[in-house]
Amino acid sequence: MRIRELLSTGRPSFSFEFFPPKTDEGLVALRQTVQSLRDLRPTYVSVTYGAGGSTRDRTVELVAEIEREEPFEAMAHLTCVGATRDETRVVLDKLAAAGVENVLTLRGDPPKGATKFEVTPDGFRYANELAEFVRSHYKFCLGGACYPEVHPECVNGDGRRDAARDLANLKRKVDAGVEFLVTQLFFDNNAYFDFVARARATGIGVPIVPGIMPITNVEQVKRFTSMCGASIPQSLLDELEQYKGDEHAVLSLGVAHAAAQCLELLQRGAPGIHFYTLNKSVATRTILTALRTVWPPAREPAGGTKRA
Numbered sequence: 001m002r003i004r005e006l007l008s009t010g011r012p013s014f015s016f017e018f019f020p021p022k023t024d025e026g027l028v029a030l031r032q033t034v035q036s037l038r039d040l041r042p043t044y045v046s047v048t049y050g051a052g053g054s055t056r057d058r059t060v061e062l063v064a065e066i067e068r069e070e071p072f073e074a075m076a077h078l079t080c081v082g083a084t085r086d087e088t089r090v091v092l093d094k095l096a097a098a099g100v101e102n103v104l105t106l107r108g109d110p111p112k113g114a115t116k117f118e119v120t121p122d123g124f125r126y127a128n129e130l131a132e133f134v135r136s137h138y139k140f141c142l143g144g145a146c147y148p149e150v151h152p153e154c155v156n157g158d159g160r161r162d163a164a165r166d167l168a169n170l171k172r173k174v175d176a177g178v179e180f181l182v183t184q185l186f187f188d189n190n191a192y193f194d195f196v197a198r199a200r201a202t203g204i205g206v207p208i209v210p211g212i213m214p215i216t217n218v219e220q221v222k223r224f225t226s227m228c229g230a231s232i233p234q235s236l237l238d239e240l241e242q243y244k245g246d247e248h249a250v251l252s253l254g255v256a257h258a259a260a261q262c263l264e265l266l267q268r269g270a271p272g273i274h275f276y277t278l279n280k281s282v283a284t285r286t287i288l289t290a291l292r293t294v295w296p297p298a299r300e301p302a303g304g305t306k307r308a
Contacts, residue, residue: 001073002141003102004179006043007207012295013043013272014288018279020047020058034066036281040288041297043272044073046104060091064098075143076100079108080124085133092138104143105131105178128172135177144178146170146208148186148195152229167202180206182274184228185213187236189264210265213276214283215254218244251283259287266295
């Protein structure tokens with residue numbers, strides 16, 4: 001089933017994001033995580049797409065496996081990094097043959113060791129070009145990414161982030177065929193609500209799903225936020241620094257903060273929550289179990305959200 005349809009039911013969508021492990025041991029662990037979250041009945045799950053060929057193959061394999069064996073939808077990430085149009089078409093053909101209906105079109109981060117994104121000859125420079133290509137040749141439901149605190153590479157002449165240009169770029173993606181958006185992680189809900197208001201004023205009308213990462217490790221979240229341009233509120237950062245030597249205390253604080261975020265987001269009209277799980281289930285399970293007391297899953301026939 002197409003995710004855009006699942007987001008139009010009037011009920012909150014809950015989704016999980018995983019990354020394809022590089023080892024067989026990691027793959028076993030990920031399968032266990034997916035199975036452990038199955039009873040929470042997510043609306044869909046997504047699998048990220050690495051810059052290396054083996055990781056890309058594993059993304060296709062994982063998404064096809066989830067689509068085939070699980071009662072919820074699977075979405076494949078697809079990036080512009082290191083691939084020609086013909087190579088991209090091969091991946092899309094495999095996804096279509098596996099029955100996958102949903103693709104998240106992204107420019108993607110530079111591969112490990114590279115300092116900036118480089119266009120592959122006969123490839124794509126921007127996510128809107130990739131989305132337009134997929135829309136022209138396939139029938140996938142397309143998602144896209146957005147940045148409540150502005151993409152870190154979208155800066156003006158004096159080095160400050162250019163929110164207006166960032167929104168103009170986002171509008172191009174939507175005009176190219178993107179049907180829903182998932183935000184980069186954030187820790188201050190005001191950033192999300194302000195961003196949605198600005199996006200609507202720009203003419204972007206598609207659902208904007210907030211992406212939430214429960215904090216489980218202080219140094220890890222600092223690294224992630226520095227990469228994606230997100231910020232950590234000073235009060236939260238001070239608390240994390242106070243407890244960073246205590247793994248359980250950090251986990252408890254991270255879960256509590258994310259749960260409060262999710263509750264406010266849904267109460268104020270967000271269409272759902274997309275959890276950045278980091279291939280782990282404990283924090284996500286705790287938060288979503290609490291949210292399910294307020295928003296239980298709809299009664300559905302065997303097979304979950306998928307159509308018979």
